[in-house]
Amino acid sequence: MRSRNVFFLSTDGDSMGGSQRVIHTLAQGLGSRGHNVTLISINPSRQPQTYVADPVYRHTTLYDTPAPESTGRALPWRRGRLRRTPEEVAAARRKLLRLTDRTRDGYLVIASPWAAHWIADLPMPHIAKVGQYHQSYTEAVDSPNLRLIKKHYAHFDKALFLCDDYAASFTGHRLANCGTMLNPVSVFPEKAAPLRNPRIVSAGRLVRVKRIDLLIDAFAAAAPAVAEPWELHIIGGGPLRAALEAQAARTGLGDRIVFRGQVENIEAEYLDASIVTLSSDFEGWGLVLAEGAACGLPAVACDASAGVRTLVEDGDNGILAEPGNAGSFAAALERLMSDAELRQRMGSRGRERMREYRLPRVLDRWEALFDELDR
Missing domain, CATH: 3.40.50.2000 (Glycogen Phosphorylase B;)
Incomplete structure (x- = not known):
């Protein structure tokens, strides 16, 4: 060449x-x-x-x-x-x-x-x-x-x-x-995430279109229904951080909703998690979904576009929720949070799908x- x-x-x-x-x-x-x-x-x-x-x-x-x-x-x-x-x-x-x-x-x-x-x-x-x-x-x-x-x-x-x-x-x-x-995808580790850590990860700008407010509401609804003490880790910065932190405090979940800001090693964050999320109202594609899948994470994502559906096939490597619907997103989270076998199967499928990326x-x-x- x-x-x-x-x-x-x-x-x-x-x-x-x-x-x-x-x-x-x-x-x-x-x-x-x-x-x-x-x-x-x-x-x-x-x-x-x-x-x-x-x-x-x-x-x-x-x-x-x-x-x-x-x-x-x-x-x-x-x-x-x-x-x-x-x-x-x-x-x-x-x-x-x-x-x-x-x-x-x-x-x-x-x-x-x-x-x-x-x-x-x-x-x-x-x-x-x-x-x-x-x-x-x-x-x-x-x-x-x-x-x-x-x-x-x-x-x-x-x-x-x-x-x-x-x-x-x-x-x-x-x-x-x-x-x-x-x-x-710039990350594709030799070994996939073990999916043993009860942690959900979100990554992106803290701006309106990303709907982190919906994600917080959905997690607050789903977490009490699951026996394990799951955490939600929100990676990224942006103008809505203070308002979102206040919203998280009102859920009463204490330190289980963690705002991480910018991180140096995003791959390590995926490998420490067990579910990746995308809660946007609009999204052309969804790099966080691709990177999470490459690391072996199953996804919960809003069905926001054809681009999202190229990365997440509902029921195969993740679950698609209705955009803007916190209840739909909470139900999808709860299903994955409570089923380790399902997480492993979907995570494996997601990693396989990402090989062409x-x-x-x-x-x-x-x-x-x-x-x-x-x-």
Whole structure:
């Protein structure tokens, strides 16, 4: 396999989020295979995260300062243009062209519709363009993203979505270049979690859409019905932490609901748990579900999208609950909390399903895509 020039373009590649972790994982994986990889963030993050301890890829930002905090109701892709000076915008765009002009060929992977809009009129004829969308089709329809995808992704060499259902839905909007690309899981331990520790784990930003409030209510309803002293460990930070801690205190479960904040070793957290959860109202995919399954954890998840259903098949490797329904989620939790044999069976199935999401297999798919674009 010959070495390629690969650029990943993200609006904010160092911010906290599943798509950011995926991009860094891909950049590291392709770099480790000998490709010349550059991760480009349009905006530096206000709270940068470290996703790869020893990167073998380059990482740069186009603006020197984080995006201005928005006020009012300007649409997302316009906020930067409205708040940045024309000189700042022009300098950032020149920087991107200098980076890509250093190569005679290559591939620019554009990670969001906003990033696609930002580069729409830049001349880069020598670079193959691949648009990715890390959210669900429903989310696109309910936001300006569908319009941006139809406007910009149709002109790219390839438009990639998280599952076949999403690709088929976007194809219905006259996008003839749609395909599916799996997100990789960056964890796949040699041995699965033993599932002996009565601990439930949740990981993600503490923001409204993640519905950690629903998870707390569901756990508070399910825990008293089970003999073992189960704990709920909530990993991640965000603006709702104080309110969620107050809610947890009101349940009367004491220290059985634990707010962990950011952790250094997420794999160890999965291996210490016995159930992984996702309680979001909306979720394009669900990296926490993929990582938990890779570690051998059964899942309880809200049936929030086709992307979630690609990771959790109800009754096979987990249980799907009705979105927004704490009672449905509590019943699913109680069923798994009270049945060790079921946890073992579902955890084993989940780990097996995740083998195709292991990083080497996903990198093979990317290299096959590059071959396709070269023909």
